[in-house]
Amino acid sequence: MNLTERYLGKTVISFSLLVLMVLVALLSFFEALYQFGKVNESFTFAKATLFVVLKVPGYFSELFPVALLIGTLMGLGSLANHGELTVLRVTGWSIRRILFAVAKSAFLLWLVIALIGEYVAPQSESYAQKMRIEALNKSLSLGNSQGFWVKDGERYIHIGRVVSAEELRQVTLYHLKDGRLQKVQSSPKVVYDERRGWKMQQGQAMGLLFTDLPDDLSRVLLEDNAQLQPERLRQLRLKFQKLDQTPLGLPFAPDDLAKLDMDSRYLSLVDLYAYIQFLQQNELDAGPYLLDFWRKLAMPLVAFAMLAIVFPLIFGSQRQISTGQRVFVGIVVGLGFQLVNMLIGNLALVYQLPIALGAFLPALILLAIALLWMRRLP
Structure with a gap:
C-alpha cells in the first residue's frame, strides 16, 4: 500500500x-x-x-x-x-x-x-x-420431548434426555446385523468418565437369538397349518444381562453435545461441517x-x-x-x-x-x- x-x-x-x-x-x-x-x-x-x-x-x-x-x-x-x-x-x-x-x-x-x-x-x-x-x-435443548436418535454403523441410539454434557438419561441402543435386531441395551442413566468414556448406570442388555425349532414341534406345526414354510419355523430366545459401569462407546463426546446446543451462527466452519455430516448420516x-x-x-x-x-x-x-x-x-x-x-x-x-x-x-x-x-x- x-x-x-x-x-x-x-x-x-x-x-x-x-x-x-x-x-x-x-x-x-x-x-x-x-x-x-x-x-x-x-x-x-x-x-x-x-x-x-x-x-x-x-x-x-x-x-x-x-x-x-x-x-x-x-x-x-x-x-x-x-x-x-x-x-x-x-x-x-x-x-x-x-x-x-x-x-x-x-x-x-x-x-x-x-x-x-x-x-x-x-x-x-x-x-x-x-x-x-x-x-x-437445566437440560441441554437437544431434540424434542421424545429425545433424539443417533445412527452409528449398525447401531441405533435413542437418547431420551440430555441432562448435561456429561449426563444422559433413558438411553437405549439397538444393535442390528444384516437388518435384524440382535441386541438391545438400555440404561436409565449414562455418565461420562474421562478415562473410560460413556458408561451405563444400572443398565441391562437383552440379547435376541433366533434358532431352529425342534423337529417334532416343527412337524406338528406344519401338520396343523399347511401354509407355513419349513425354513421360516424358528424360535426366538431372549437372554437378559445386568450391566453397571459398562462402557458404551457412544459416537460423540461431551464437547460435541455442548456444541449441538449452541446457535449454529456461533459454530465454526469445521464444527458446522461435522454436524451437517452427522445429520445427513x-x-x-x-x-x-x-x-x-x-x-x-x-x-x-x-x-x-x-x-x-x-x-x-x-x-x-x-x-x-x-x-x-x-x-x-x-x-x-x-x-x-x-x-x-x-x-x-x-x-x-x-x-x-x-x-x-x-x-x-x-x-x-x-x-x-x-x-x-x-x-x-x-
Whole structure:
C-alpha cells in the first residue's frame, strides 16, 4: 500500500472499529439486562456478567458487516465533507481505485474478525452455555420431548434426555446385523468418565437369538397349518444381562453435545461441517445448518458488497451530509440487507432451491446494484 491507501484504510478501519464497539456494547447491554433477571443463588451476578462477556466474541463476527457499512459511510463521509475525496479525484484517482484501496484494509480487518469468529467465539459460546445450564440446573435443548436418535454403523441410539454434557438419561441402543435386531441395551442413566468414556448406570442388555425349532414341534406345526414354510419355523430366545459401569462407546463426546446446543451462527466452519455430516448420516434435515455454513463462506463477499454500496452513496451526493444522516442511511441499508438475506435464505429452504444460492444471492444483488450505480456516476 502507498501512503494514500494507508490513509484511506486507516480512516475506514478506525470508524468501523468504533461503530463495531458501539454495536457490541449495545447488544451486550441488552443481553446483560436479560441475564440479570435470571440471577439466583446458583446463577450469581458474577456468573451472569461472565456469561455476557463470553458472548462478546460471537457478536463481533455477527455485527461486522453492518459495522463496516456504517463505519465506511462515516469515514469516507468525513473525508468528503473536508474535500479530501475531491482532491483525490482531481489528482486522477477513480472511484474504483479508491474502492479497491479501501477494500485492502477492510479485508485485513475482516480476516481478524473471521479468526475470532472461527476460533474464539465457538469456545467462549460453548463455555458460556455450559456454565449457564449448570448454574440454572437445566437440560441441554437437544431434540424434542421424545429425545433424539443417533445412527452409528449398525447401531441405533435413542437418547431420551440430555441432562448435561456429561449426563444422559433413558438411553437405549439397538444393535442390528444384516437388518435384524440382535441386541438391545438400555440404561436409565449414562455418565461420562474421562478415562473410560460413556458408561451405563444400572443398565441391562437383552440379547435376541433366533434358532431352529425342534423337529417334532416343527412337524406338528406344519401338520396343523399347511401354509407355513419349513425354513421360516424358528424360535426366538431372549437372554437378559445386568450391566453397571459398562462402557458404551457412544459416537460423540461431551464437547460435541455442548456444541449441538449452541446457535449454529456461533459454530465454526469445521464444527458446522461435522454436524451437517452427522445429520445427513442420520437422514435428518440439515438445511438450516447448510444455510449457515454457506453464509459463513459468503461473508467476504457480503463485506465487499457492503463496502461497495457506500461509494455511490458518498460520490452520488454533491452536498454535505451530517454524520447522523450517514448513520441513519447505513442502518437502513444494513437492516434492509438483513431482511432480504433472511427472506431469500428461507425461500431457498422452503422451495428446495440450492442452499449456496440462498446464501450468496443477497450479496450478489447488493454488489450488482452498487456497481451499476457507480457506472452512472461522473
